[in-house]
Amino acid sequence: xxxxxxxxxxxxxxxxxxxxTRIGGEKFTYQIPTYQALKGIxxxxxxxxxxxxxxxxxxxxxxxxxxxxxxxxxxxxxDGNDLMYYTYLRNPIYQVRAHFEFNENRPDLAYxxxxxxxxxxxxxxxxxxGRRDVFLGTRECQGYVEACQFGEGESFYDDYGEVSFGPxxxxxxxxxxxxxxxxxxxxxxxxxxxxIISFIRPENCEIVRTIxxxxxxxxxxxSNFTSVEEEYEDMFKGVEK
Amino acid sequence: MSWMQQLxxxxxxxxxxxxxxxxxxxxxxxxxxxxxxxxxxxxEILITPEGEFSNAKVIEKENARTIVPATTASANxxxxxxxxxxxxxxxxxxxxxxxxxxxxxxxxxxxxxxxxMKEWAQSDQTSWKIQAIYSYISKGSVIEDLVNAKILPVxxxxxxxxxxxxxxKGEKPDIYKVVTNGALxxxxxxxxxxxxxxxxxxxxxxxxxxxxxxxxEKTNEQTKGYCYxxxxxxxxxxxxxxxxRNAGDMAKLISANDSSxxxxxxxxxxxxxxxxxxxxxxxQAHHALRWLIQRQGTYVDSRYFVTFGLEQPEVPEPxxxxxxxxxxxxxxxxxxxxxxxxxxxxxxxxxxxxxALQGMNHTLEKENLENIVVIALDAATKGRLAVVYxxxxxxxxxxxxxxxxxxxxxxxxxxxxxxxxKIKSYVGTPSTYRMxxxxxxxxxxxxxxxxxxxxxxxxxxxQKPIPKDIVQIIFxxxxxxxxxxxxxxxxxxxxxxxxxLINKQYERxxxxxxxxxxxxxxxxxxxxxxxxxxxxERRILKERQDNRATNATRYFNAFSQHPARTWLVIRKQLxxxxxxxxxxxxxxxxxxxxxxxxITVEKMTNEPLSPVFLLGYSSQIQDLYTxxxxxxxxxxxx
Numbered sequence: 075x076x077x078x079x080x081x082x083x084x085x086x087x088x089x090x091x092x093x094x095t096r097i098g099g100e101k102f103t104y105q106i107p108t109y110q111a112l113k114g115i116x117x118x119x120x121x122x123x124x125x126x127x128x129x130x131x132x133x134x135x136x137x138x139x140x141x142x143x144x145x146x147x148x149x150x151x152x153d154g155n156d157l158m159y160y161t162y163l164r165n166p167i168y169q170v171r172a173h174f175e176f177n178e179n180r181p182d183l184a185y186x187x188x189x190x191x192x193x194x195x196x197x198x199x200x201x202x203x204g205r206r207d208v209f210l211g212t213r214e215c216q217g218y219v220e221a222c223q224f225g226e227g228e229s230f231y232d233d234y235g236e237v238s239f240g241p242x243x244x245x246x247x248x249x250x251x252x253x254x255x256x257x258x259x260x261x262x263x264x265x266x267x268x269x270i271i272s273f274i275r276p277e278n279c280e281i282v283r284t285i286x287x288x289x290x291x292x293x294x295x296x297s298n299f300t301s302v303e304e305e306y307e308d309m310f311k312g313v314e315k
Numbered sequence: 316m317s318w319m320q321q322l323x324x325x326x327x328x329x330x331x332x333x334x335x336x337x338x339x340x341x342x343x344x345x346x347x348x349x350x351x352x353x354x355x356x357x358x359e360i361l362i363t364p365e366g367e368f369s370n371a372k373v374i375e376k377e378n379a380r381t382i383v384p385a386t387t388a389s390a391n392x393x394x395x396x397x398x399x400x401x402x403x404x405x406x407x408x409x410x411x412x413x414x415x416x417x418x419x420x421x422x423x424x425x426x427x428x429x430x431x432m433k434e435w436a437q438s439d440q441t442s443w444k445i446q447a448i449y450s451y452i453s454k455g456s457v458i459e460d461l462v463n464a465k466i467l468p469v470x471x472x473x474x475x476x477x478x479x480x481x482x483x484k485g486e487k488p489d490i491y492k493v494v495t496n497g498a499l500x501x502x503x504x505x506x507x508x509x510x511x512x513x514x515x516x517x518x519x520x521x522x523x524x525x526x527x528x529x530x531x532e533k534t535n536e537q538t539k540g541y542c543y544x545x546x547x548x549x550x551x552x553x554x555x556x557x558x559x560r561n562a563g564d565m566a567k568l569i570s571a572n573d574s575s576x577x578x579x580x581x582x583x584x585x586x587x588x589x590x591x592x593x594x595x596x597x598x599q600a601h602h603a604l605r606w607l608i609q610r611q612g613t614y615v616d617s618r619y620f621v622t623f624g625l626e627q628p629e630v631p632e633p634x635x636x637x638x639x640x641x642x643x644x645x646x647x648x649x650x651x652x653x654x655x656x657x658x659x660x661x662x663x664x665x666x667x668x669x670x671a672l673q674g675m676n677h678t679l680e681k682e683n684l685e686n687i688v689v690i691a692l693d694a695a696t697k698g699r700l701a702v703v704y705x706x707x708x709x710x711x712x713x714x715x716x717x718x719x720x721x722x723x724x725x726x727x728x729x730x731x732x733x734x735x736x737k738i739k740s741y742v743g744t745p746s747t748y749r750m751x752x753x754x755x756x757x758x759x760x761x762x763x764x765x766x767x768x769x770x771x772x773x774x775x776x777x778q779k780p781i782p783k784d785i786v787q788i789i790f791x792x793x794x795x796x797x798x799x800x801x802x803x804x805x806x807x808x809x810x811x812x813x814x815x816l817i818n819k820q821y822e823r824x825x826x827x828x829x830x831x832x833x834x835x836x837x838x839x840x841x842x843x844x845x846x847x848x849x850x851x852e853r854r855i856l857k858e859r860q861d862n863r864a865t866n867a868t869r870y871f872n873a874f875s876q877h878p879a880r881t882w883l884v885i886r887k888q889l890x891x892x893x894x895x896x897x898x899x900x901x902x903x904x905x906x907x908x909x910x911x912x913x914i915t916v917e918k919m920t921n922e923p924l925s926p927v928f929l930l931g932y933s934s935q936i937q938d939l940y941t942x943x944x945x946x947x948x949x950x951x952x953x
Contacts, residue, residue, distance in 0.1 A: 092317060093543055093590040098570040099578040100701035142703040144695060150577035159693060159701035240316035241546030261546055283541050285588045
């Protein structure tokens with residue numbers, strides 16, 4: 075696919091919290107990563123407001139195993155500690171395939187619609203393990219990105235057949251990638267075929283729920299971002315050209 | 316699929332069980348209908364179809380379980396007024412509660428209750444029974460009637476005695492034997508005179524359950540939306556069930572907590588923004604889980620484990636011993652007889668187990684039933700319950716795993732038959748309960764033991780290797796036979812359990828209870844040496860009716876740490892026995908010589924022995940004790 079990148083992401087643990095258990099705090103993980111979690115990982119690798127990342131496929135490499143940990147999180151409103159059981163996925167390894175498209179909601183950034191440039195930056199970023207630190211689901215589950223060929227190597231689920239996971243959270247639609255005025259949640263029913271989950275595009279999710287009104291973040295040249303030319307000038311001010 | 320969806324599937328598949336009582340573990344239980352809760356009642360009032368008081372009685376504890384129609388508010392009520400329907404506490408059902416000594420703040424309770432009942436009685440989902448009950452309770456004379464029926468005793472000013480005053484003469488009335496918090500907190504259930512003998516009582520009448528469910532659907536205008544569990548557009552709820560593990564358990568699996576913990580804050584303003592859950596799926600999942608736990612759950616400390624099939628809940632319990640898995644005594648008859656002829660019952664048991672499991676597996680598969688779920692729950696704090704283990708397997712994998720566990724983690728198990736007090740033995744897997752006792756000692760904290768259960772679960776149902784530290788702990792305990800003195804535990808049975816676990820750890824090497832003559836691993840041979848020394852000395856001491864510990868036992872620990880050096884010591888101390896007893900010990904001397912020869916010079920070191928040495932020891936002892944006849948022949952030869 076055009077503008078596609080492929081990488082493998084792995085970590086010691088992952089926690090893609092099931093929203094049902096999220097609100098109480100005793101977090102229990104989904105068995106597979108959500109679209110949104112993978113999108114977050116790709117955005118950590120490389121992101122600009124000009125582009126929107128789409129996750130095409132994920133390949134689950136290791137068998138799905140969970141491990142429970144008793145944790146002592148700090149309470150939000152006071153200095154005390156709480157006691158909780160969190161259930162993590164152990165030794166997760168995922169191969170991911172994603173591509174970007176330009177964000178039609180940002181015509182003001184149209185001058186930056188340079189496919190070749192963004193694709194190359196993205197590929198370079200993957201090679202270097204991403205630009206920001208990567209985590210699998212929740213912040214304490216640090217992940218590591220490496221370039222790979224999607225489909226190479228052996229997966230535990232290679233000849234496993236089909237597994238259905240029932241309705242799951244797909245992702246959020248933020249105003250800047252949706253209708254510009256609301257914050258939405260999407261649900262879908264994923265199926266894993268021989269370890270591979272092909273994601274449907276966000277706009278194809280049948281179940282969409284508007285959570286509340288929200289507005290798009292504005293990017294104004296000179297006030298909350300600077301162009302690369304200005305940045306260059308600024309950086310190399312004192313240097314002889 | 317998520318655990319909630321799985322559980323609600325169990326509910327769907329067992330719809331026929333709803334409201335039907337069965338007795339298990341000496342308790343009556345049932346799968347509750349949606350929108351109903353289980354409560355214990357203490358007083359039963361029978362009324363006539365016209366709504367007149369007929370009579371009343373105090374209910375004994377065994378029959379107290381009552382299915383009560385409830386709203387989400389009443390099922391989760393704490394201090395505020397939130398009445399159930401139909402049956403409830405005196406404070407709700409009695410219009411004259413305050414008049415007879417109840418706290419004044421409970422005035423509202425009755426009003427709320429009767430308003431609710433009126434709605435149901437006047438709706439099109441009503442039945443003549445509900446109307447009869449409503450017309451009775453609207454008289455507001457429940458306590459008065461109970462007083463007249465001599466259920467509730469009153470003092471001179473017509474106030475109910477909340478507690479039976481000790482100065483009062485006569486026998487304590489029955490009501491005080493069943494209530495825990497005072498007579499005024501008693502729970503009342505109503506029944507309407509039956510027209511025919513096979514008519515169910517009101518609280519077990521499935522027709523009434525359905526009519527209540529429909530009534531609630533129509534009247535309760537609740538918010539609708541997409542359910543995150545089923546994906547359906549449906550009626551939602553924010554209140555979820557408690558009392559999942561037992562009647563006093565207020566911990567909830569689903570709760571919203573952001574005022575004290577950082578759980579969803581950020582994107583969302585309130586819990587319903589973060590997740591929405593359907594009323595039906597929540598009710599069904601919680602009822603199913605409660606039912607399964609009561610029916611077939613096990614628990615250690617606060618942790619509850621339950622294994623169930625989605626379509627047919629009954630499946631083998633992973634924590635059971637091989638004997639328990641066979642229910643009662645398949646070993647007693649044919650197997651035991653065979654076993655007496657040949658010590659090697661290992662394959663026999665495995666074969667029988669395989670047959671039995673395949674039988675069970677077969678009945679399951681035949682009906683296309685193919686999923687099994689293992690789930691464990693625990694609460695770190697009082698209020699919130701967490702899923703701490705969840706595994707969803709295909710049925711054939713599950714049975715394969717259970718069979719594998721019972722054929723790889725096994726050793727000689729000795730038990731006393733309850734009826735005959737006979738000591739019987741078989742080769743099989745001890746129960747997880749006994750393993751926990753053996754690893755940590757019977758006096759260990761149950762919080763430690765529950766971790767062992769949780770850690771063994773993957774070994775049992777996912778065929779994972781056994782954690783090494785568990786084997787090491789029990790090995791260290793068994794190494795010190797003297798630490799078992801003055802305790803109720805038996806060193807021998809702990810040794811057997813240790814051997815089962817060691818056997819599991821060294822699964823690939825294929826150790827058997829039957830002595831492996833050709834095994835020349837260092838640990839195994841040293842174990843055999845110690846075994847021979849033990850049996851020989853024990854025999855001689857027994858002949859002399861001397862009850863002291865053998866040298867082998869005394870040096871057990873030292874032997875495992877410095878085998879070569881300690882063996883020299885033991886060997887030296889055996890010398891007098893050889894000299895004095897003459898020919899009868901010749902066989903042992905020969906055996907020892909044979910094994911010593913096989914331990915080469917490189918192996919004859921003081922490097923500590925691995926747990927495998929226990930296997931050699933146990934097998935050797937077993938061999939010498941059971942092959943008496945053969946031995947005698949050997950003696951002559953030697």
